[in-house]
Amino acid sequence: MTSPPVTSEKTVQHRATPEQRRATVIGVLLVILGAFVFWVFGLGVESGITSVFNLSLPGERFQDLAWEVNSKWLAFFVAAILAFLGGFVLRRSHLRRTNLALAIGLGLLALAFLTWAAAGNSFSLVGMLRSTVVLSVAVTLGALCGLMCERVAVINIAIEGQLLTAAFVGTIMGSAWGVWAGLIGAMLTGAILGAVLAVLAIRFRVDQIIAGVVINIFALGLTSFLARRVLSEAQHLNSPGSFPSLKIPILGDIPVLGTMFFDHSLFVYATFILAIALHFGLFYTRWGLRSRSVGEHPKAADTVGINVYRTRYRNVILGGLIAGFGGAFLTLSQVSRFEENLTAGIGFIGLAAMIFGRWMPLGALGAGLVFGFARALQQKLGILGTPIPSEFLSMTPYIVTIIVVAGVVGRSRPPAADGKPYIKE
Amino acid sequence: MTDDGPPPEGRSTGPQVEERVARITGIGTSLRRAVIVPALAVLTALLVGGVIIALTDLDTLSLWGDDPGEALRLTLGGISDAYKALFVGSLGSTRALTETLFAATPLILAGLAVAVGFQAGLFNIGVNGQMHIGGMAALWVGFSVTLPAVIHIPLAIVAAMIGGAIWGGIAGFLKARTGAHEVITTIMLNFIALFLVDFLLKTSVFQAPGRNDPLSQPVHPSSQFPTLGEYRLNIGFLIALAAVGFAWWLMYRSTIGFQFRTVGFNPDGGRYAGMNVAWVYVGVMAISGGLAGIAGTTQVLGLEPYRGISGFAGTIGFDAIALALLGRSHPVGVLFAGLLFGALRAGGREMQGAAGIPVDLVLVLQALVIVLIAAPELVRAIYRIKTPEEDTGPTISTGWGA
Numbered sequence: 155m156t157s158p159p160v161t162s163e164k165t166v167q168h169r170a171t172p173e174q175r176r177a178t179v180i181g182v183l184l185v186i187l188g189a190f191v192f193w194v195f196g197l198g199v200e201s202g203i204t205s206v207f208n209l210s211l212p213g214e215r216f217q218d219l220a221w222e223v224n225s226k227w228l229a230f231f232v233a234a235i236l237a238f239l240g241g242f243v244l245r246r247s248h249l250r251r252t253n254l255a256l257a258i259g260l261g262l263l264a265l266a267f268l269t270w271a272a273a274g275n276s277f278s279l280v281g282m283l284r285s286t287v288v289l290s291v292a293v294t295l296g297a298l299c300g301l302m303c304e305r306v307a308v309i310n311i312a313i314e315g316q317l318l319t320a321a322f323v324g325t326i327m328g329s330a331w332g333v334w335a336g337l338i339g340a341m342l343t344g345a346i347l348g349a350v351l352a353v354l355a356i357r358f359r360v361d362q363i364i365a366g367v368v369i370n371i372f373a374l375g376l377t378s379f380l381a382r383r384v385l386s387e388a389q390h391l392n393s394p395g396s397f398p399s400l401k402i403p404i405l406g407d408i409p410v411l412g413t414m415f416f417d418h419s420l421f422v423y424a425t426f427i428l429a430i431a432l433h434f435g436l437f438y439t440r441w442g443l444r445s446r447s448v449g450e451h452p453k454a455a456d457t458v459g460i461n462v463y464r465t466r467y468r469n470v471i472l473g474g475l476i477a478g479f480g481g482a483f484l485t486l487s488q489v490s491r492f493e494e495n496l497t498a499g500i501g502f503i504g505l506a507a508m509i510f511g512r513w514m515p516l517g518a519l520g521a522g523l524v525f526g527f528a529r530a531l532q533q534k535l536g537i538l539g540t541p542i543p544s545e546f547l548s549m550t551p552y553i554v555t556i557i558v559v560a561g562v563v564g565r566s567r568p569p570a571a572d573g574k575p576y577i578k579e
Numbered sequence: 580m581t582d583d584g585p586p587p588e589g590r591s592t593g594p595q596v597e598e599r600v601a602r603i604t605g606i607g608t609s610l611r612r613a614v615i616v617p618a619l620a621v622l623t624a625l626l627v628g629g630v631i632i633a634l635t636d637l638d639t640l641s642l643w644g645d646d647p648g649e650a651l652r653l654t655l656g657g658i659s660d661a662y663k664a665l666f667v668g669s670l671g672s673t674r675a676l677t678e679t680l681f682a683a684t685p686l687i688l689a690g691l692a693v694a695v696g697f698q699a700g701l702f703n704i705g706v707n708g709q710m711h712i713g714g715m716a717a718l719w720v721g722f723s724v725t726l727p728a729v730i731h732i733p734l735a736i737v738a739a740m741i742g743g744a745i746w747g748g749i750a751g752f753l754k755a756r757t758g759a760h761e762v763i764t765t766i767m768l769n770f771i772a773l774f775l776v777d778f779l780l781k782t783s784v785f786q787a788p789g790r791n792d793p794l795s796q797p798v799h800p801s802s803q804f805p806t807l808g809e810y811r812l813n814i815g816f817l818i819a820l821a822a823v824g825f826a827w828w829l830m831y832r833s834t835i836g837f838q839f840r841t842v843g844f845n846p847d848g849g850r851y852a853g854m855n856v857a858w859v860y861v862g863v864m865a866i867s868g869g870l871a872g873i874a875g876t877t878q879v880l881g882l883e884p885y886r887g888i889s890g891f892a893g894t895i896g897f898d899a900i901a902l903a904l905l906g907r908s909h910p911v912g913v914l915f916a917g918l919l920f921g922a923l924r925a926g927g928r929e930m931q932g933a934a935g936i937p938v939d940l941v942l943v944l945q946a947l948v949i950v951l952i953a954a955p956e957l958v959r960a961i962y963r964i965k966t967p968e969e970d971t972g973p974t975i976s977t978g979w980g981a
Contacts, residue, residue, distance in 0.1 A: 360954045365953070367897065369946075370897075375939050375942025382937035383935075509763065549770070560764075
């Protein structure tokens with residue numbers, strides 16, 4: 155933006171590049187985590203104790219699959235790999251592999267943690283992985299909605315309100331005319347709120363954060379008001395039923411993976427397909443190139459004949475449809491009943507997932523799964539009775555997001571024109 | 580960042596700065612402009628609220644087909660009952676009046692927190708989190724020591740200010756050091772604070788003996804805000820008034836405030852004039868967070884049952900954004916906006932009790948007020964007001980980028 159404060163050239167030469175500094179931070183972190191795993195998860199467990207991971211749910215084709223592992227030795231093994239990864243990163247010879255090493259390290263840390271938590275006990279790993287996928291759906295859809303808007307430079311922090319209102323309308327229409335009507339109603343509701351955001355942001359050039367806050371407050375107020383005033387009187391409007399689970403033949407019978415991915419309601423499949431399709435669309439089609447150009451440099455886009463306003467309206471409304479789909483999932487699949495403030499922050503976790511996923515659809519999907527894992531873990535820990543307070547796991551998505559936006563582990567950059575209104579000359 | 584696309588307001592220099600001051604603060608413009616749009620916004624919100632009440636009256640709705648005259652009478656009766664209750668509950672009696680002031684207390688303080696941020700060009704969405712952390716600090720001082728009230732209460736408030744200032748300062752520090760946008764970090768810090776409160780309330784330090792839900796022990800009577808006789812109104816309101824005076828002095832009479840506002844209008848200009856912009860970000864967020872922390876004390880030291888409960892800040896942090904916009908980020912404006920919203924809250928409770936209208940309607944009214952203030956063109960379009968000058972509402976943030 156402006157020239158930084160004057161620094162002598164000598165110090166500049168000796169200073170490590172940001173990537174090198176990051177590698178140092180991450181390398182040290184991995185070594186510390188390795189030591190932690192060694193002391194707490196390894197030495198903290200009596201020898202000879204095993205952890206049993208159940209890999210099948212009751213009623214599946216392949217029954218009683220389980221993986222039994224010596225708790226102490228697994229921790230030592232993980233600690234050794236973490237130390238190795240830390241050393242690898244600290245050598246700073248393969249800077250591009252830093253994030254890969256971090257991802258592997260964190261995955262192993264999760265495994266060591268679960269082994270420790272389940273020491274002397276058995277634990278339904280496949281159940282947790284399955285709920286990871288289910289819990290990631292609304293978050294991923296919220297992130298995809300936010301991404302559709304921000305790729306064309308409209309900041310959307312109203313995802314929460316869109317999910318909540320769509321869930322509400324989905325409940326009422328689903329109760330009155332069946333789940334498909336509920337789904338359509340919810341998607342249209344999301345789109346309408348998207349259109350409101352678009353009009354405020356593009357036509358009236360209202361500060362986009364304020365527009366988003368307004369929609370969130372409005373959505374919370376209106377749905378709570380209607381839930382108390384209308385739903386409490388007309389109880390029959392609050393039982394929409396739910397979409398059935400569709401088990402995919404053959405694939406659904408694969409142990410672990412089948413249960414995780416191929417035995418769900420249509421929402422789960424649609425989310426995966428949508429994320430892949432959007433990724434392809436955004437980066438390999440004319441529509442995607444035009445959308446991204448509007449988000450990065452609207453003036454240039456305008457100059458070559460792209461209608462900036464129309465592109466923005468279209469993508470924000472499409473994003474609304476996606477959020478509406480996510481809202482429908484909440485009341486037409488996950489639970490079949492609306493309650494006040496049902497979303498309780500899922501939309502904001504979606505926003506976090508969008509940032510964590512670096513404004514890319516597949517990134518959003520991955521981030522959604524990571525945050526879904528944190529929530530699934532939080533639910534299971536209560537059952538295992540570990541001394542880790544569940545609140546800290548609930549915080550994970552938010553802390554991760556702060557770390558990411560602060561650039562401690564890899565910088566996440568928004569589209570260049572994000573949040574700036576475009577004024578055609 | 581320097582020249583990609585036309586900046587929405589132009590890089591302000593010379594007279595444009597005054598225009599932007601006027602636009603955000605409403606100061607230096609005619610009274611008409613500072614009052615007329617907010618007044619019409621509130622009026623419009625109440626009208627729309629009436630329509631919502633009418634449309635959700637299921638019994639009367641079914642009557643329209645058979646007896647439209649009776650249905651119309653019932654509908655209008657329902658709306659007037661609701662708004663009568665809103666009025667009686669907020670201004671109708673001494674008790675109602677004190678309830679209004681009582682409800683306005685945290686709103687004014689939280690609104691000031693947002694307003695201070697706005698004036699420095701920072702959007703503090705994190706007032707809720709700062710209230711939680713501040714409130715927890717006050718709570719801890721409140722039950723862990725016994726002192727005379729004249730020392731105990733100020734000590735608790737100072738603790739809350741420090742707690743809130745730290746929580747807000749984190750966002751300011753991250754913005755100054757790494758360029759992380761304060762909207763994202765404060766949203767995330769809100770949730771972190773929420774879970775932190777839940778966790779702390781279940782630790783042995785805070786938790787009430789014999790409980791296993793997140794509920795703290797009660798604070799000592801010496802730290803409870805003295806009330807006005809039998810009413811709930813307490814010295815928190817005087818503290819809020821003092822905070823209004825402090826914020827006014829800070830923003831318009833102190834060097835620090837001048838720096839804050841300069842950086843708010845144009846960070847590049849501030850930097851060029853030799854101001855430490857990074858320090859200003861930290862300072863603004865810390866002061867904003869400190870004010871929010873005081874708002875947090877009212878929820879634990881000024882309110883039955885004088886304990887910490889899960890999520891005690893409620894939606895005040897978000898109402899505060901509406902307040903700051905309605906009051907055009909001027910401390911006195913925030914005071915009046917706070918009184919108005921306090922009246923809506925106090926009246927809303929009466930409306931729920933007497934007329935059976937859920938208090939959540941107040942949230943809808945608030946949202947409508949904000950949108951009408953933020954898009955003054957809408958109000959003008961509705962009421963066909965002509966203004967020669969262009970006024971596109973306050974622009975506080977432009978993008979997540981640094």
